[in-house]
Structures are given as structure tokens and as C-alpha cells.
Amino acid sequence: MWESIFLTLAATAGNNIGKVLQKKGTVILPPLSFKLKVIRAYAVNKAWVIGFLMDIFGAMLMLRALSQAPVSVIQPVSGCGLAILSIFSHFYLKEVMNAIDWMGITLAGIGTIGVGAGGEEQDSSSISIFQLPWLAFIVSILFVLLNGWLRIFKRQRREQEMMDFEVVEEIIYGLESGILFGMASVISKMGFVFLEQGFPSMLVPVCISISICCSGTGFYYQTWGLKHGRAIVVSTCAAVASIVTxxxxxxxxxxxxxxxxxxxxxxxxLGWLLIMIGVILLVSSARLMRHLPWPLRQVIQSGVDRNFTPRRSVSQRAKDPSPSAIIQASTLHNLISSSAKEKA
Known part of the structure; x- marks a missing residue:
């Protein structure tokens, strides 16, 4: 079990850190397209190539972890990716972290230890191939209900001539993306379970392909919510929904x-609970700091300034409530921009 935990942590670290490096590399690169000159520019960019390889390697490690351990263990542990990203951003990108960030990282770490200590191998001999259509049917019904709820609020917003997103819309987009991310892991695991039970080996690539489609669709929903709503609400709902799903x-x-x-x-x-609380704290740390009483906030901030003043000069911008969400949104924005230019 602990081997699968470490594989999951390495996988989510590769995914998140890889996205950071890709984002750093794209600063001086043109929008991604299939033009030979553009592809060559990306291929010779060291930061982007390393980030891309880390992202792919992380995905392979995640599949390996899913083949060895229950998805109810792997999926919550993968939520620690934001904690790993925060630590990497602090030491590599020199971003300042507040006390709530460190508290979230600590809780996520303790929760991971709890999941590893409490998890056990599972016997999946009762799994049937007919459960995949039922699973798809249940998720489809859930999405019909969520999208119906979303249409109602959109219509009300248009009737009232409101431009800003309602919080319910942000929650729905976050829930939809999180559900799809969670289902992607479940479907991948289902392929390995079918293989263990003697089903045709072709079911494994089929399940992985469906999993990739789920992840891509979830990425679309999350990016749409991040583009029009608040990152803190969308990212929190997506993270929690992914773990629960x-x-x-x-x-x-x-x-x-x-x-x-x-x-x-x-x-x-307790491990599940601590990981979810840690992720929520990491996503909402900036907002929570603003709601703390002024004396307590001043004490915390002065401690941060005293410990990390030399690093603040390197990066003066305020810390975003969800760095991984913004990285994902920026990456997809580059893809959308390049696609639009090609159509033009």
C-alpha cells in the first residue's frame, strides 16, 4: 500500500510541477500550433520540454498506482498535488507562503499518512463489466440535473441583466469538473480490474481512452468556470468533488x-478529512487571511515578512488563491488562441 502512496505522490508531483515548468517555458514562446516553426521552438525550450516530460511521466506513474491500490485511496492522495505545487513554488519560484498555506500542507501530509496507514488491499472479484454503463448512466443523470440547475441561474441572470457569475454557477462548474476528474481515475482502475479477472486485454486501453476523455471534458468545465468565475470557488469545489467522487x-x-x-x-x-481540509485551506488561504482579525493577521504577516523578506523582492505579485488552477487555465488559453488563429 505504501508503495502505491509514494507512486501517487510522485505522479501528482510530476503533473503539477510539470505544468509549472511548461507555463514558465511558454512565457517566451508563441501560442502552440502544428506549424513546424512553432513545434521546433517548443522542442528546443528546455523548461517546456522538461515540464512536458514530467507531466507525461506523472501520468504513467498514476496509472501504475491505480493498478496496484484502490481508487478510494489513490484519488484522495492525489489531492495533495496542490500542497506539493505550493512547496515547489515557494522554493523554486520564490513565492511567499503564509501560515495558512503551511497549515494546509501539514494537514494534507498528515492525512496522506492516515490514508496509507488505514488503507488495505481490496478484493474486486465481484466486479462486472455491466457496471461501466450503469456508472456512465448515473453520471449522465447527475450532469443533466446540474446543467438544468445551471440553465435556470443563467436565465435568471440574463433576465436581471447581471454580468457577473452567481456563486451557484461557479459551484456547478467546479462540481462538474471534479466529478469528471474523479470518474477518470475510477474508469482507469476499472480497466485494470477487468484485466485481473481475465477479461480481454483490449478493455484496458478502452477504459484509459474513456478516462482521458473524462479528464479532457473536466478540464474544459474547470477552465470555463475559471474564465468567468472566481478561481477560489471553482477550484475548491473541483478538488473536493474529485476526492468524494x-x-x-x-x-x-x-x-x-x-x-x-x-x-x-x-x-x-480521518486521512480523507484532513486531506480535504488541507486542500481547501491551500486554495482559500489568501481570502482567509483577509478575514482574520487585524491583530492576528498582523502577527502572522510580520512573521512571514521576517522569514522571507529577501525572497519577496524576487516576486512581488500577490499569491493567487489556486496556482494550479491558473496554470491550467493559462495553458488552455494558449491552445484556444492558437486554434482561433488557425481558423482565421
Missing amino acids: GVVAGMLALGERLPSAPTARLSLL
């Missing part, structure tokens, strides 16, 4: 269960 769908569709021992069960449940 992975756990619930893993138990319902893959037959995963809680540990039988009370201590292990409590450790796993």
Missing part, C-alpha cells in the same frame, strides 16, 4: 470497502 464511485462501482479493523477505518476516514 473517487471514494464513492470506487466503493459503489468497484466494490471497494472500508477496512474491517476499527483503528484502520478511523485512520482512513
Whole structure:
């Protein structure tokens, strides 16, 4: 189990740090397109190439982890990617972190230890190939309800001639993207379970292909919400929905269960809870700092300034509530821009 935990941490570190390096490389690069000159420019950019390879390597490690451990363990641990990204941004990009950031990282780390200690190998002998269509049907019904709810609020906003997104719309986009991210892991795991049960090996690439489609669609929903709404709301809902979906769908569709021992069960449940709280704190740390009482905020801020003043001069911009979300949104924006130029 611990091997799968470490693989997941390495995978999510590769994914998130890879996106940071790709974003750093694209600063001096043109929008991505299929033109030979543009492709050559990307291929010779050291930061972008390293980031791309780390991203791909992280995806391969994630598939390896999913083949070894329950998705109800892997998916919550993958939520620690934001904590790893924050640490990397602090030491590599010289971004200043406040006390709430460090608290979120600590809780996510403790939660990961709890999940590793409480998780156990699962027997998936009762899985049926017919559960995949049922899973797709349930998710489709859920999306019909969420999109119906979304249309209602959009119509109300148009009737009232309001330009800004309502918080409910931000929540819906975050939930939809998070559900798809969680389902991507579940479907990938289902392919490996089918292989263990003696089903045709072709089901593995089929499930992985469906998983990639789910991730891409979730990426679209998240980027749409980030473009028109607030990153803090969309990213928080996406992170929590991804963890909850992975756990619930893993138990319902893959037959995963809680540990039988009370201590292990409590450790796993607390681990899930601490990881979610840690992720929420990391996403909303900047906003939470603004709502703290002024004396307490001044004490925390003075401690940060005293410890990290030399680094602040390197990066003066304020810390975004969700660095990974903004990185993803910026990357997709480059792709959309290049696509629009080609059509023009």
C-alpha cells in the first residue's frame, strides 16, 4: 500500500510541477500550433520540454498506482498535488507562503499518512463489466440535473441583466469538473480490474481512452468556470468533488470497502478529512487571511515578512488563491488562441 502512496505522490508531483515548468517555458514562446516553426521552438525550450516530460511521466506513474491500490485511496492522495505545487513554488519560484498555506500542507501530509496507514488491499472479484454503463448512466443523470440547475441561474441572470457569475454557477462548474476528474481515475482502475479477472486485454486501453476523455471534458468545465468565475470557488469545489467522487464511485462501482479493523477505518476516514481540509485551506488561504482579525493577521504577516523578506523582492505579485488552477487555465488559453488563429 505504501508503495502505491509514494507512486501517487510522485505522479501528482510530476503533473503539477510539470505544468509549472511548461507555463514558465511558454512565457517566451508563441501560442502552440502544428506549424513546424512553432513545434521546433517548443522542442528546443528546455523548461517546456522538461515540464512536458514530467507531466507525461506523472501520468504513467498514476496509472501504475491505480493498478496496484484502490481508487478510494489513490484519488484522495492525489489531492495533495496542490500542497506539493505550493512547496515547489515557494522554493523554486520564490513565492511567499503564509501560515495558512503551511497549515494546509501539514494537514494534507498528515492525512496522506492516515490514508496509507488505514488503507488495505481490496478484493474486486465481484466486479462486472455491466457496471461501466450503469456508472456512465448515473453520471449522465447527475450532469443533466446540474446543467438544468445551471440553465435556470443563467436565465435568471440574463433576465436581471447581471454580468457577473452567481456563486451557484461557479459551484456547478467546479462540481462538474471534479466529478469528471474523479470518474477518470475510477474508469482507469476499472480497466485494470477487468484485466485481473481475465477479461480481454483490449478493455484496458478502452477504459484509459474513456478516462482521458473524462479528464479532457473536466478540464474544459474547470477552465470555463475559471474564465468567468472566481478561481477560489471553482477550484475548491473541483478538488473536493474529485476526492468524494473517487471514494464513492470506487466503493459503489468497484466494490471497494472500508477496512474491517476499527483503528484502520478511523485512520482512513480521518486521512480523507484532513486531506480535504488541507486542500481547501491551500486554495482559500489568501481570502482567509483577509478575514482574520487585524491583530492576528498582523502577527502572522510580520512573521512571514521576517522569514522571507529577501525572497519577496524576487516576486512581488500577490499569491493567487489556486496556482494550479491558473496554470491550467493559462495553458488552455494558449491552445484556444492558437486554434482561433488557425481558423482565421
